[in-house]
Amino acid sequence: MSELGDWAAVNAFAAARTGAVEGRYYGGPAVMAEASGRPVVTPSREPDSFVLHIDADQKAMLLDLDPARFWETPHYQGYPALLVRYGPAEGVGEWIDRAIELAAGKPRRKTK
Template identity: 50%
Template sequence: MNWQAVFDFAASLPGAERTTHYGGPATKANGYPVVTSAREEGSFCLHIDRDTVEMLKETDPATFWQTPHYAGWPAVLVRYASDDPERVWATIEQAHDAALARKPKRPRKGT
């Protein structure tokens, strides 16, 4: 697993779009980020609710983790070298579905 595989998978989901988030590559659904690139080598950022973040960190800390930068935010870092890639793919789908279920983001003024 690598960034290109994650990016392509997330972008292939219904209603997903390839875009940017804070200047880096990302996929979004309904205007909300799903996966974004991460500064931390060997990982990408998955945008998912805080309860799920905590559950993922508790059940598989070797795959799902956070730096202080992400603590308290609805986002978790995911290591590409996961022992359970099927769970990673399923979690990306879960984050995507949750983004689609949210009220669409309104465009910012001037864009």
């Protein structure tokens, strides 16, 4: 199993998943759902983590399931995203796939 030790590794791993493409989100790098252009993973300001964009129910489950790997700062409370600490890809790939499926079903908001 591969190691997701930094943003470059996460970006390459996530962009290679079915339905994902590299893109930009708020001016920074991101992996997006190809079908909708919505973000799936983005880098974090936290030096040891990246952001996984996922729905509130799955977020709550992951925070309970493995709080050493999945966590949040006050910035992400109430937002459908959580922080994931860099480490083994094992167990994270399936959540990236779920985030792609979730994002693919949501159209991108149009700006005014």
